[in-house]
Amino acid sequence: MTAAHSRPAHYWLMKSEPDAFSIDDLKRKKREAWDGVRNYQARNFMRDGMRPGDRVFFYHSNCAEPGIAGLAEVATDAYPDPSQFDPASKYFDPGASRDKPRWMLVDVKFVKKLPRVITLDELKGHAALAEMALLRKGNRLSVMPVSAEHWAYILALA
């Protein structure tokens, strides 16, 4: 990390289906390339917004108890998602080439598992969090920014 890149840490929330990849999987592997993001807005957050050292809420989606399950940290700047070039991958994108990659990812490293899942239902109950992107009706983004205020507020709930 160079001085030119220095800036206060930014905060993010990243969704994963625990059946596919859970906070326990990240704990075991310690680090993971966050592949498979195929949404331009989510890609742009990773490519343009994330820097190593940024903090991440690891969110379990599409499961019995949706909510924030742990903390992670951005470990790299964005680079091309290799799965877009792999015809055998379900994330293969015939419109992408190595010259002109379409999809980017960052590596994420494990920080900690929270003592309990802070559930979506619980988050919805806090008026202070009403403006969170996560809680906006119809939101489907899998990568989204979190304000410093919301980050601190949620951490205090754990």
Added chain:
DNA sequence: GCCAACGTTGGC
């Protein structure tokens, strides 16, 4: 499994 919300695709 249902379905609302939203993004993407493709015909015109």
Added chain:
DNA sequence: GCCAACGTTGGC
């Protein structure tokens, strides 16, 4: 560039 059809996400 419009917009209907289609696919996906993700809570419930």
